[in-house]
Amino acid sequence: MSLKILGAGMAHPGFVLSNSALSEIVETDDQWITTRTGIKSRFISTNESLLDIAMTASKNAMQNSGLKSEDLDLIICSTIQGDNITPALSCEIQHELGASCPAFDVNAACTGFIYALDIAKSYFDAGRSKNILIVSAEQMSKLINWQDRSTCVLFGDGAGAVVVTKGSNLKAIKVTAKGNSDLLEISGLTGNNPYWEGEKPDLFLHMKGKEVFKFAVNSMCNDIIDVLAESGLGIEDVTKVIPHQANIRIIRSAADKLGLRDDQLAVNVDRYGNTSSASVPILLGELMESGELKEGDIIVLSAFGGGLTSGACIIEV
Numbered sequence: 001m002s003l004k005i006l007g008a009g010m011a012h013p014g015f016v017l018s019n020s021a022l023s024e025i026v027e028t029d030d031q032w033i034t035t036r037t038g039i040k041s042r043f044i045s046t047n048e049s050l051l052d053i054a055m056t057a058s059k060n061a062m063q064n065s066g067l068k069s070e071d072l073d074l075i076i077c078s079t080i081q082g083d084n085i086t087p088a089l090s091c092e093i094q095h096e097l098g099a100s101c102p103a104f105d106v107n108a109a110c111t112g113f114i115y116a117l118d119i120a121k122s123y124f125d126a127g128r129s130k131n132i133l134i135v136s137a138e139q140m141s142k143l144i145n146w147q148d149r150s151t152c153v154l155f156g157d158g159a160g161a162v163v164v165t166k167g168s169n170l171k172a173i174k175v176t177a178k179g180n181s182d183l184l185e186i187s188g189l190t191g192n193n194p195y196w197e198g199e200k201p202d203l204f205l206h207m208k209g210k211e212v213f214k215f216a217v218n219s220m221c222n223d224i225i226d227v228l229a230e231s232g233l234g235i236e237d238v239t240k241v242i243p244h245q246a247n248i249r250i251i252r253s254a255a256d257k258l259g260l261r262d263d264q265l266a267v268n269v270d271r272y273g274n275t276s277s278a279s280v281p282i283l284l285g286e287l288m289e290s291g292e293l294k295e296g297d298i299i300v301l302s303a304f305g306g307g308l309t310s311g312a313c314i315i316e317v
C-alpha cells in the first residue's frame with residue numbers, strides 16, 4: 001500500500017489547565033477526574049487561534065520531513081470546527097505555508113486523522129499525489145459547555161501533523177461510520193434566518209458517556225483485530241499502539257482484551273485530555289521527536305468518536 005511518513009510535528013496552546021484549577025470553576029476534583037479518566041491537565045487556548053496551533057504543528061512536520069512547501073501537492077486538514085466555516089483551515093494553512101496545492105478539510109470527529117490517512121492513500125494509489133501534508137487540529141475548548149462537569153473536564157486543544165509520501169509502509173487501514181447523533185452531538189449554527197421555525201439548539205457538546213465508553217472499547221478492539229488480520233501481522237509484531245486519547249480506562253480495557261503489554265501502549269492523556277482528531281498525531285509526533293520510534297517499528301493507530309466513527313491502521317515507521 002502506498003504511503004510512508006516523512007516527518008511529524010505537534011503543537012498545543014501555552015496555558016496548562018490542571019484538574020485542581022478546573023475545580024475552581026466547576027464542581028469537580030482532581031481525584032474524580034484522575035480515577036475516572038487518567039487526565040491530570042490539558043492545554044487550553046487563551047489567545048491562540050486554531051490556525052496558530054495548526055501552523056506550529058505543520059511547520060514542525062515540514063521541517064522534520066525535509067520537504068519545502070512547493071513539494072506539497074495536497075493539504076488535508078481534519079477538524080471538527082476551524083476558526084472559520086469558510087475558508088477551510090486547510091486553505092488558511094496553505095496560504096501561511098506559501099504552498100499552492102489543493103487543500104480541503106474533513107470532519108470525522110476524533111477519527112479524522114485516520115480518515116485523512118485513508119484519503120491520502122487513495123490519492124497515492126490513484127497516482128494523483130507525491131507528497132501530502134495532513135494536519136489534525138482541534139480547539140475543543142470552544143465547543144464544550146464549561147458549566148457541564150461531565151464533559152468539560154475531558155477535553156483539550158492541540159494539533160498534530162504529518163507529511164506523507166508515496167511508499168509501501170501502510171500495511172492495512174480501516175474506517176467505519178455508524179450514523180448516530182444520540183450518543184454524541186455538537187449542534188451547528190442556525191443563524192438569524194427570520195423565517196426559521198425549527199429548534200435553536202445550544203451549540204455545546206452533549207454526550208452519553210457510558211454508551212460512548214462501550215462503543216469506544218468495542219471499536220478499538222474490532223478495528224485493531226481487523227487491520228492485524230488484513231496485514232498478516234500478529235499483536236506481538238507491534239512496537240506501539242497509539243490509540244485515541246479519550247480516557248485511560250478505555251485504552252486499558254481495550255489493551256487487556258487485545259493482550260497488549262504495557263510497553264506496547266502509548267499514552268499522553270494525562271497531559272492533554274481528549275484533543276479529538278489531533279490526539280493520535282500529537283502522540284505520534286511526541287514519540288517520533290523523542291526518538292522512541294525507530295525506522296522499521298510497526299505502529300498501530302486507532303481512533304473512535306462522534307459520528308459515530310472509528311478507524312485503525314498499521315504503519316511501518
Ligand SMILES: CC(C)(COP(=O)(O)OP(=O)(O)OC[C@H]1O[C@@H](n2cnc3c(N)ncnc32)[C@H](O)[C@@H]1OP(=O)(O)O)[C@@H](O)C(=O)NCCC(=O)NCCS
Nearest residue numbers: 028029032036110149150153209210212213246247304305
Ligand atoms: C465521561 C466518563 C468519564 C464518566 O465516567 P463514568 O464512570 O461513566 O461516570 P458516571 O457518568 O457514571 O458518573 C458518576 C458520577 O460522577 C458524577 N460526575 C460526573 N462528572 C463529574 C466530575 N467532573 N466531577 C465529579 N463528579 C462527576 C456524576 O454526576 C455521577 O454522580 P451520581 O452517581 O451522583 O449521579 C466516562 O463515561 C467516559 O469516559 N466515557 C467516554 C467518553 C469519551 O471518551 N468521549 C469521547 C469519545 S471521542
